[in-house]
Amino acid sequence: MKDEISRDDRVANLKGMGCSRKRVEDARFTQGKGNYVDDIKLDGMLFGDFVRSPYAHARVTNIDTSAALKVPGVLAVLTAADLAPLGLHWMPTLAGDKQMVLADGKVLFQGQEVAFVVAVDRYAAADGIDAVVVDYEELPVIVDPFESQQSDVVLREDLVALDGSIPPGAHGPRKHHNHIFTWSAGDKDPTLEVIANAEVVAEASMYYHRTHPCPLETCGCVASMDKVNGKLTLWGTFQAPHAIRTVVSLISGIEEHNIRVISPDIGGGFGNKVGAYSGYVCSVVASIVTGKPVKWIEDRMDNLMTTAFARDYHMTGKIAATPEGRITGLWCHVTADHGAFDACADPSKFPAGFMNICTGSYDIPTAFLEVDGVYTNKAPGGVSYRCSFRVTEAVYFIERMIEVLAIKLNMDAAELRRINFIRKEQFPYKAALGWEYDSGDYHTAWDKALATVDYAGLRAEQAQRVADFKAGKTRKIMGIGLSFFTEIVGAGPVKNCDILGLGMFDSCEIRIHPTGSAIARLGTISQGQGHATTFAQILASEIGLPADSITIEEGDTDTAPYGLGTYGSRSTPVAGAATAMAGRKIRAKAQMIAAWLLEVHDNDVEFDVDRFVVKGSPERFKTMKEIAFAAYNQAIPGLEPGLEAVSYYDPPNMTYPFGAYVCVMDIDVDTGVTEIRRFYALDDCGTRINPMIIEGQVHGGLTEALAVALGQEIAYDKMGNVKTGTLMDFFLPTAWEVPNYETDFTVTPSPHHPIGAKGVGESPHVGGVPCFSNAVQDAFRPFGNIHTNMPHDHWRIWQMANKLGLHG
Amino acid sequence: MIPAAFDYHRPKDIAGVLALLAEHGDTARVMAGGHSLIPMMKLRMTDVQHLIDLQDVGGLSGIEIGSTSIRIGALVTQAELIDHARLAIAAPILREAALQIADPQVRYMGTIGGNVANGDPGNDMPGLMQCLNASFTLAGPDGERQVAAREFYEAAYVTARSDDEVLTAVTIPMPAGGHAYEKQKRKIGDYATAAAAVQIVNSGGTCSSAAIAMTNLSDTPVFSEAAGAALVGSSVDNAALNAAVAAMLEDIDPTEDNRGPVAFKKHAAGVILRRAIERAWSRA
């Protein structure tokens, strides 16, 4: 048999790894044909919505629902008193704490859920909400975590024993009634000693402000309890549908096989949709009570004010070095404001996430990190907004500390980074705070980045600009933002990562159909990442069937294998690995089938793109399509019919993507307006599955980084009122504010991942935030700036300039 | 974000509008583009029981450019202001300002009448109209009356228009000289941190007239007569610019919000005005 087409064409036809295959999802998204949770409409479906607290801290002395129940269309109003007999007025959080589903005697943050109004539609529900009368008795409000740890005001009475003592929390002893945990990593005394004896020590205190992931689609669900067969179906914006199924089962007592959780199309998650929210619980209860499907959809203000904020980290650092700039030690303390309930979404053993990646890309021999979690009267959350657990905080911290040290040493910050990078030959590298970095080549990436942007030329231009500014020739100054980041993604090894006791493996199940097409189901769920495109590419390369003939399905717990979902850049590192491994199982069986068909020994055939060939006789082969058919129509001795495989993948380690970013910015010191002239992003995410999708992910992540660095915040006043509850004040950049990004790459595969891929969706956010911030801060460095907190919006930049005396 | 129930009315003429307003008093509101009103209703910050949609009312559209004045119907949208070729020549400042309002989607709906009648200190058109010395035509139960834009604004959301009147048109004396609308905002779709409208006449190197109004720096737009006066008779040199800015700062009264503290807003107002004057003068 002779093939008509060349081997190159056969490779191209597969649209496998490495090609910029167009996103298969986009046809429906660009035509408005997506199926989001709010598109789900069921017969007799009701709508539920919340009465929310206007106060940040108050006793709830009475809830009068009588008028609301008279509003036409209102069927029920649930309060904590209704949920209490079911034990559902509180629910467990992912962080080992518990959280009120509906206000149980008091409210602890503005916007907290007080009652759930169930009505025939959302208009009636809104009228019902207006008619519920709640009596509040205001209590003193604490929005500052430092004040909180000193205050006599007890935020969580439920966490104080009757004798007034403070029982330990999920992560050990607590120091004060408003304190949640202390968590540490590294060696305290040796670090303090290094710092005490160091010739150079730079210090900084920085506040990484509270912000919010703000996906375009807010959170929501539809709960439908079928009382006849006892089955609960729950559609929702879940980043981890299986985990939600298990949690729902554990808290509701419904057996897990009777619960089906479906994540339909999801319009962005960025960490906002990992947690469990009151809306889910109340919808389920309301469906059980009414016997009808119940929908709950947040509006934008609900979303910004109540579900899952990100960051709110007060970080203090000391970094020690030799006069030549070799870093010898790093100390970091964090006061973490977790809000009213500890509902951070982190692996159970990591209450501060992977903050202990804060030694960054540098070979720092000695380090110590300590984090204190604290309650305040703010919304709960603390999720990883487009990053692996607290990695944005860690990278921001170290990339600022490097800049602050460079100032102290009067050194160029690019050079300081270079002399401290972990060297290529040191990988796998064991960091002082515990992690083992899998692979990297930082110097090559850095040199490429600096050469591309003509770093020396930029510095010369900046020096000229400073001179011109001082001479009164211009009011615009210029900043060169640098960042070099290392992420830790792909949680993760079951031995150290679990959520609520569920090990953080992931999974893929493949079925090859007789005609040579396939369906693969995964335990993850795309929220825009393009899994249906990229996972099919992995499989195409592994099993030799065209990506266009492979359906990828996720998000239905009745059909997909168990997995821990999509966040923390874990889909490619974990589920992507499972996909490759399942594909290899398919291939192993296909090899036996091919050998039988070709009448040779198993070891006499080898895989080649889309077929098995007899070694040394390329004209004797069986294509995967032929093999697939044979699997279903031949009685092959010793082989079961069919061609299916499943893999549950427990990664041996996490992956460590890295990158080098440079931002060139002009700043008007009078108006505080910033203009990004250039942004260069070099990413090394190991093996590149789809360059176009990588580029899209980088653009999106950088845009969210720009937002956070330059203005996106959830701000509270002293009374605990949210000041930024709408998109007028909460900064969501549009095409207008976004610069043209230049993307670039190096490829350093992960040695332990089956295809060497590391994950990229979050890198640009992690590396981008410090890069934008460093650009602003670098512009003011010649005028005496050492560190100024984000967000760098207009007035705060003006204030920076003002403090440095630049307004004459 | 769900409005309370309301009745929807869609009269065909002004008489019908006035009759509905007379019947329902302050429980009724007219709606033009709805892009200020509907958000307020969704937030349940405005209680409207009778919504009177103006879209079918005749006589409220059209831009007429006369020899000494320009008449713009209340329902003319911001997009229409931008697209009108002859208006762009006769009064280019309107186009320059309208392009800095919100985004294209909002501008397709938002009208000039709604923008000036709304009374929100953040709206850009009111200050602009004060700069241009426009007057507003109000139709009420007792017929029509004209109110000068410079007399129209009393406090935030409080104007000289009474509840039973409709604004039907805006009339602008033909502008002369150079113009500029300068606006600082945080992002597209944002109201001004500070904005300045300047129309200035250059008579042989000397400024012979100047009109200046500021936006979102008080609870009403601010027509700063003193700032304009500071320029008249000068060559718009640095001293005159300083005097104009100083005079303007006396007239504004900004408050702190998420756009920044008072000191910043005053600083930004000064910078924005200076730039606006310089640009207007360069075109005069």
Ligand SMILES: Cc1cc2nc3c(=O)[nH]c(=O)nc-3n(C[C@H](O)[C@H](O)[C@H](O)COP(=O)(O)OP(=O)(O)OC[C@H]3O[C@@H](n4cnc5c(N)ncnc54)[C@H](O)[C@@H]3O)c2cc1C
């Ligand atoms: C995202 C967003 C950003 C925006 N940014 C800006 C901005 O930067 N600058 C800016 O100036 N505006 C901005 N706006 C407001 C926008 O320009 C509005 O369209 C405008 O303020 C009101 O015009 P309208 O036709 O939509 O009026 P409506 O919303 O219909 O009405 C506004 C008010 O005026 C009254 N009214 C309307 N027409 C008449 C009339 N003929 N007679 C009497 N009363 C009347 C109504 O009763 C109501 O009280 C923004 C709006 C949005 C949604």
